[in-house]
Amino acid sequence: MKKSAVIILLILAINTLTNKSYGQIDSTLRLCQSHMNLPFISDGQSYTSLLNGDEVAEFYATFYGGSIYRLVAYTGNSEGNIIFSVYDQERNLLFTNNDFENTSTWDFEFDYTMDCIIEAKLDSKYINSGIAVLLIGFQQ
Amino acid sequence: MVFLCIATVSCKQDKKPSNSKLDKELEVELDTTDKVVKFQNSLFSVPSPYQLSILIKDIGSNYNSELLNPAENYKLYTSLFKKSINLGIYGADLGYLNIYKQAPSAITYFSIIKIMSQDLGLTSAINPNIMSRIENNIDNQDSLLFIMSNLYRDVDYYLKESQRQREGTLVLAGGWIEAMNFLTKLAIESKNELLIQRVGENKQPLENLIKILSPYYNESEDIKKLVDDLIDLSYEFDGVETTYEFKAPTTIPQNRITKVHSISKIVVSESVLKTIDTKVSNIRNSLIK
Numbered sequence: 001m002k003k004s005a006v007i008i009l010l011i012l013a014i015n016t017l018t019n020k021s022y023g024q025i026d027s028t029l030r031l032c033q034s035h036m037n038l039p040f041i042s043d044g045q046s047y048t049s050l051l052n053g054d055e056v057a058e059f060y061a062t063f064y065g066g067s068i069y070r071l072v073a074y075t076g077n078s079e080g081n082i083i084f085s086v087y088d089q090e091r092n093l094l095f096t097n098n099d100f101e102n103t104s105t106w107d108f109e110f111d112y113t114m115d116c117i118i119e120a121k122l123d124s125k126y127i128n129s130g131i132a133v134l135l136i137g138f139q140q
Numbered sequence: 141m142v143f144l145c146i147a148t149v150s151c152k153q154d155k156k157p158s159n160s161k162l163d164k165e166l167e168v169e170l171d172t173t174d175k176v177v178k179f180q181n182s183l184f185s186v187p188s189p190y191q192l193s194i195l196i197k198d199i200g201s202n203y204n205s206e207l208l209n210p211a212e213n214y215k216l217y218t219s220l221f222k223k224s225i226n227l228g229i230y231g232a233d234l235g236y237l238n239i240y241k242q243a244p245s246a247i248t249y250f251s252i253i254k255i256m257s258q259d260l261g262l263t264s265a266i267n268p269n270i271m272s273r274i275e276n277n278i279d280n281q282d283s284l285l286f287i288m289s290n291l292y293r294d295v296d297y298y299l300k301e302s303q304r305q306r307e308g309t310l311v312l313a314g315g316w317i318e319a320m321n322f323l324t325k326l327a328i329e330s331k332n333e334l335l336i337q338r339v340g341e342n343k344q345p346l347e348n349l350i351k352i353l354s355p356y357y358n359e360s361e362d363i364k365k366l367v368d369d370l371i372d373l374s375y376e377f378d379g380v381e382t383t384y385e386f387k388a389p390t391t392i393p394q395n396r397i398t399k400v401h402s403i404s405k406i407v408v409s410e411s412v413l414k415t416i417d418t419k420v421s422n423i424r425n426s427l428i429k
Contacts, residue, residue, distance in 0.1 A: 029297060033290070041285050043188040044292035045312065046300070061185035062344045064195075065404075068397075088402055094389045095398045107397040112404045113337075115344040135293075138191050140282065 028133045032072040035105045040070045040137035047134040049120065051075070056121045057132055065112040068139040072105045073097075073120055075130035079104045080123070082132055087117045098123075107139075184348035186312055189232035189319030190285050192338065193239045199334060201326050203240040208233045209318070209428045211245075214252045216429065220260070221362040224307040225427050227256045228314020231292055235285060236322060243279040250274060257295070260307065265298030266291060306356045306363075313349055313366065314427065321424045324417035336413055340380040340406040347374060366423070373419045379412040 025048055036042055049057035063069050073084045085096035086108065094116070097103050102123055120132045209229050217223045230253050237246040257266060270291055277283040292311070299308030320342060327335035350370050356363045387401040408416075 025297075025301070038282060038286050041188070041190065042289040042293045043185065043191075044289050044296060044315070045185060046293055046297040047183065047185070048300070049183065057183065059183050059185060060344070060348055062187055062341065062348075063400075064187065064191065064338070064341065067191070086398075088386060088400075089384060090386060092386050092402075094400055095391060099391075100393065100396075103396070105396070107395075109397060109399045111399070111401050113341040113406070114400065114402060114404055136185060137289075138188065140194060140285065 025131050025133060027077060028074050028131065029135075031077055032074050032104075032133050032135045035072045036070060036135050036137045039139050041140055043136045043138065045136070047136070049132045049134075050129075051120070051122050051132050052129045054121065054124060056119050059118040059120065059134055060115070061118060061136060062113065062115050063108065063110045064138075065110050065114075068107055068109045070105065070107050070135075070137045070139070071118065072135045072137075073132060074104050075122060075127065075132045081127045081130065082120055083123050084118060084120045084134070087119065089115045089117075091117070184351050186316050186345050186349055186352075187342075188289060189228075189315040190235040190239075190289060192319040192323050193232070193236045195338060196236075196322055196326055196335070197239045199330065199332050201330060203242060205242075205245070207322050207325060208236065208245075208249075211248050211252055213428055214256060217256070219362070220307065221310065221360060222427070223256055223260055224310035225314040225317075225366075227253065227260065228311040228316075229318040229424075229428060230256065230314075231288065231311070232315045232318035232322075234288060238278075238281055238284045238288075241279065241281065246278050246284075247275075250278065262295055262298065265295050267294070270294075306359065309352045309356065310363075313353060313370075316345065316349055317420065317424050317427065320420045324413070324420050327413060328417055336408050337406045339413060339416060340377070340382070340408040343374075343377040343380055343382075346370065346377060350374060366427075369419075369423045369426075373416065373423065376412060376415050376419060379409065379415075381407040 029046055047059050051057060071084065071086070073082050075082045080102040082104070083096065083098045083102055085098070086094045088094055095106065095108070097106060100106070118134065120134060122128065122130060122132070209226065214226065214230070217226050230249055234246060234249045234253060237249060254271065257263065270287060273287050274284065274291070277287060292315070295311065296308050299305060323335060324339055327339050350367060353363065353367050353370070357367050358364065383405045385403045387403060389398050389400045389402070391398045
C-alpha cells in the first residue's frame with residue numbers, strides 16, 4: 001500500500017515538473033515570437049535545449065545568400081540570460097551577443113549561402129539552469 | 141540508440157563503403173560530449189520550404205499546377221506516416237499557391253491541411269483563431285506566409301512537447317522534399333544559375349534531415365525506406381563542388397545587424413543536377429501515392 005502511494009506520488013511529481021517545464025517553454029516561445037514579426041517569417045521550427053551550468057547547445061543551420069535572417073534566443077522570461085554566438089563552417093566567429101549585453105535578437109545578412117553553427121549557453125552571472133529557446137526567421 | 145541506428149543505416153548501404161564521408165559526419169555530429177547537449181532532435185535546422193518558393197517566383201518562373209500533389213490524393217493517406225509526411229508536402233504546396241496568388245486552389249489545399257491536422261490529433265496545437273486568420277488572409281501573400289509558418293512552428297512545438305517528435309520530423313521532411321521537387325524541376329527547365337546553385341546548397345540541409353530522421357530508422361519500414369532513400373540521394377550531393385573563403389563580417393550595432401561577407405561557391409554539373417532531380421522525384425512520388 002505504502003509502495004503504491006509512493007509510486008503515485010512520484011508519477012504526480014514527474015507530471016507536475018514536466019507540465020511546469022513545458023509551460024515555461026511555452027511562455028518563452030511566445031516571448032521569442034514577439035520579436036519575430038513581419039517582414040520576418042519563421043522557418044517553421046522551434047529549437048529548444050535544456051542547459052545546466054556551462055553546458056553549450058549547438059544548432060546547425062543553413063542561411064541562403066542574398067537573404068536577411070533574424071535570430072531570437074531566450075531562456076525564461078527575461079532578456080540577457082543567454083549568450084548566443086554564430087560561427088561559420090570553419091568555426092570562425094561571426095557574431096556573439098555577449099558583445100551587446102546578451103541582446104536576445106540580432107539580424108544577419110548573408111552575401112553567400114553559408115552553413116553555420118549557432119552556440120547557445122547560459123550566462124552564469126545570472127542563471128544556472130534553464131531551457132534555451134531559439135527561433136530563426138527570414139525576411140521576405 | 142542513435143549510434144545503433146546509424147550503424148544499421150551504414151550496413152544497408154551496399155552501394156558505397158560503410159566508412160563514407162556522410163557516415164563519418166553523422167558519427168561526429170551525433171557524438172555527445174560533456175559540454176555539448178543534444179536535446180531531442182531539434183538541433184538541426186531545415187530551411188523553410190516557403191523560402192525556396194519565394195526564390196522560384198522571384199526568378200520569373202510561371203505557376204505550374206502540375207508541380208503540386210493533387211488535392212484529391214489526401215484520401216489515400218491512412219497511415220500515420222503518410223498523413224504526417226503529406227501534411228508537410230501540402231504545407232509546401234499551399235505556400236507555393238500563395239506565392240503565385242492562386243486563391244481558389246489555396247482554399248482547397250488549406251481545407252485539406254485542416255482535415256489532416258484533425259486526423260493527426262493536432263487540433264489542440266492550433267490556436268482556434270489561427271484557422272479563421274488563414275481563411276481571412278487567403279489572398280494576402282505576406283500575412284498568409286507569416287501565419288502558416290507560425291502554424292507549422294506551433295505544430296512542430298506541440299509534437300515535440302507531446303513526445304511525438306517522429307511525426308514532427310516527418311512533417312518537416314515532407315516540406316523539404318516537396319520544395320526540393322519544385323526547385324530541381326524548375327532548375328532543369330529554366331537552367332537558371334541561381335536555382336541550380338540553390339539545389340547544391342541543400343547538401344547540408346539534407347544531411348540535417350537525415351540526422352533528425354535517423355533515430356526513428358527502426359520504428360517502421362516506411363521510415364527505414366525514407367532514410368535509405370535520402371542517404372542514397374545525399375551521395376549524389378557529393379558530386380556538388382564547393383569552395384569556401386572566410387571574410388571578416390561587418391557588424392552595424394545601431395542597425396542591430398551583422399553582414400556576413402564570406403564567399404562560398406557551388407558548382408552543380410548538369411548530370412549531377414539531373415540525377416538529383418530524378419532521385420528527389422522518385423522519393424516524392426513514392427510518398428504522395
